[in-house]
Amino acid sequence: MAIEPDTKDWTWVLQRACNECGFDPADYPPQAISQHHRDAFPRWQRVLERADASERADENAWSGLEYSAHVRDVYLLFTERTQLMLDEDDPQFENWDQDRTAEEKNYAAEDPRRVGEELATAGERYAALLDTVTDWDRTGLRSNGSRFTIGTLTQYGWHDVVHHLHDVRG
């Protein structure tokens, strides 16, 4: 499984465009990102409505269903981390092993309709939290030493969604 673990450093995507999905952080000021998430929910619904949503195109990539379940959990994680940065000064995040989460929760066996509902609910909760942020410079520390602000974490999370929509051609 060639899914990148959380320990892999993707923070370069905050400095320059991603040549796989075309994401450029300069195009996405953090203040505008909550609406982009909301606009993306229907795209995930369409991925989940595909007849082959639970099929993997090849063994190195998740199915549309698995990517959708992952994005739902990204929304839960980023809500938690953003809230922590709002509540505490420079908190350290616990490590998140996304591959282990995928196995433990058995993404591949989940019900696509339910994943769609949970993705939209978790995503809206995250977007609503972003709408409350006034100080985008508050910091937090990932377990590998990468320091984020709420602003860069927000861009980082949006890249994850854009990149996975690219992965599933959604």
Ligand SMILES: [Zn+2]
């Ligand atoms: Zn990308």
